[in-house]
Amino acid sequence: MPYAATIFILSLVIITSTTLLKINAEKSNNTSTLISQVCKKSRNPEMCSRILYSNRRARNASSRLELWKICMDLTTSAAHATKTTIAISSQKMNDRAKEEKYKLCDADYSQVVYFLKEANRMMRENNFRYMVNLIGSALEKPSICRASFGKPPLSAEPADLKEGNDRFECLCSVLLVISNSLPKKNRFVLFQSNL
Numbered sequence: 001m002p003y004a005a006t007i008f009i010l011s012l013v014i015i016t017s018t019t020l021l022k023i024n025a026e027k028s029n030n031t032s033t034l035i036s037q038v039c040k041k042s043r044n045p046e047m048c049s050r051i052l053y054s055n056r057r058a059r060n061a062s063s064r065l066e067l068w069k070i071c072m073d074l075t076t077s078a079a080h081a082t083k084t085t086i087a088i089s090s091q092k093m094n095d096r097a098k099e100e101k102y103k104l105c106d107a108d109y110s111q112v113v114y115f116l117k118e119a120n121r122m123m124r125e126n127n128f129r130y131m132v133n134l135i136g137s138a139l140e141k142p143s144i145c146r147a148s149f150g151k152p153p154l155s156a157e158p159a160d161l162k163e164g165n166d167r168f169e170c171l172c173s174v175l176l177v178i179s180n181s182l183p184k185k186n187r188f189v190l191f192q193s194n195l
Contacts (some may be wrong), residue, residue: 034067035059038181044166045171051171068123068178075171076116079138081111082164089158105145106163112138112168132179139172 021194035058039048052058052067055074086109090102115138122131142165151156157165 025065034061037066038067038174038177041177042170044170045168047060047166048174051167052174053160058142059128061139062176064182068175068182071171071178072116072120072123075168076120078114078164078171079109079112079116082161082168083113085160085164089160100143104148110140112141115141128182131178133135135172135176135179137170139176142166142169 001007035049035052039052041050051074052071055068055070056076058067060069083106086102086106090099090106092101093099107138115134119131119134119138145161146157146165149161157195
């Protein structure tokens with residue numbers, strides 16, 4: 001009898017382990033597909049994939065809505081980081097003309113932070129048209145910031161600012177892609193359940 005019980009318990013463990021591995025593999029595949037679908041429509045698919053696959057929360061997202069919330073957090077964080085870079089670089093400037101350019105970029109990113117905060121609020125209030133408009137407006141700001149440093153090929157956009165602008169643009173474009181792909185019906189109810 002003990003031998004039969006041991007075999008039975010061992011069989012249960014193997015079946016349970018196999019089932020859990022299969023479920024995890026399916027979830028991982030679904031998340032991978034979700035990230036791939038979103039990134040291929042973004043402004044910078046390679047950077048998008050690199051950022052989202054390196055983020056544990058994004059890798060574990062089980063829906064577009066959950067990925068939207070994660071991307072909103074990442075995009076907001078990128079905006080704040082770029083704004084901080086601008087402030088630090090501006091303080092180091094001895095060149096009055098460049099200092100003014102940084103001030104323009106600082107004003108652009110102040111608007112970005114405001115737009116993202118409002119877009120998040122609009123999502124909660126079920127005002128999706130305005131939410132998408134706010135995200136689109138935020139997405140335009142890095143281009144305006146870049147333009148203040150001159151037009152390519154003569155552009156003198158500093159490397160640290162370019163890195164911040166690129167990251168923000170990528171993440172904001174992902175946020176816009178997801179926003180435009182969310183189901184129109186019952187978005188608010190779904191968003192509330194994922195908070």
